Amino acid sequence: MSSPGAGKTALLEETIRRIKDQTSICVVEGDQQTNNDADRIAALEIEAFQVNTGTGCHLDAAMVNHAVKHLNPKEGSILFIENVGNLVCPAMFDLGEAKKVVIISPTEGDDKPLKYPYMFQEADVCVINKIDLVPYLDTDIEKLKENALKVNHHLELFDVSATKGTGLDAWCEWLLKKNMLNKL
Numbered sequence: 295m296s297s298p299g300a301g302k303t304a305l306l307e308e309t310i311r312r313i314k315d316q317t318s319i320c321v322v323e324g325d326q327q328t329n330n331d332a333d334r335i336a337a338l339e340i341e342a343f344q345v346n347t348g349t350g351c352h353l354d355a356a357m358v359n360h361a362v363k364h365l366n367p368k369e370g371s372i373l374f375i376e377n378v379g380n381l382v383c384p385a386m387f388d389l390g391e392a393k394k395v396v397i398i399s400p401t402e403g404d405d406k407p408l409k410y411p412y413m414f415q416e417a418d419v420c421v422i423n424k425i426d427l428v429p430y431l432d433t434d435i436e437k438l439k440e441n442a443l444k445v446n447h448h449l450e451l452f453d454v455s456a457t458k459g460t461g462l463d464a465w466c467e468w469l470l471k472k473n474m475l476n477k478l
């Protein structure tokens with residue numbers, strides 16, 4: 295989950311490149327319109343199902359149910375659900391996720407966890423993406439983390455750049471470990 299353009303699909307693409315040999319993966323993509331994100335995932339030879347919500351601003355459990363039936367993931371797979379880009383509504387809907395991840399990028403400003411707290415309250419993990427842009431911005435990353443933890447002190451934090459690959463080893467290690475634990 296994230297605002298539009300924070301890098302949900304970019305993070306999925308780079309994550310998939312790194313872990314697809316180690317686990318089976320399927321992806322549900324949520325957007326108001328277009329098949330663009332499912333096409334980006336399919337280009338990596340990973341099964342993706344695109345849900346178009348039209349005027350809707352978030353996925354709901356029935357949409358995910360429909361998508362999962364279509365994808366029919368193998369036992370023990372990782373099923374990624376990319377919600378519609380929106381830092382508000384997706385927080386209110388339980389999709390049955392094992393873990394919820396919120397992505398925020400420094401171009402959005404360090405006050406966003408305080409202004410949109412429900413997303414950060416609901417999440418288990420906060421990925422700060424686009425850290426390669428930090429030198430060009432006046433966003434205070436430490437303040438951003440402090441604000442996220444003020445809203446939810448249980449959040450696990452990862453600093454990454456999906457496009458440059460920074461921080462992705464730690465992120466992928468966390469994902470594979472969680473997936474392994476869920477299989478036990």
Ligand SMILES: Nc1nc2c(ncn2[C@@H]2O[C@H](COP(=O)(O)OP(=O)(O)OP(=O)(O)O)[C@@H](O)[C@H]2O)c(=O)[nH]1
Pocket residue numbers: 296297298299300301302303304305325331378379380423424425426427454455456457458
């Ligand atoms: N500099 C930089 N750009 C990034 C990074 N991650 C993503 N981008 C760029 O940000 C833009 C949006 O990325 P997407 O992956 O489409 O973002 P999204 O959150 O999936 O967008 P929606 O699905 O439309 O909400 C693209 O131009 C990406 O190349 C990053 O780590 N660093």
Ligand SMILES: [Mg+2]
Pocket residue numbers: 302303304331376
């Ligand atoms: Mg996307």
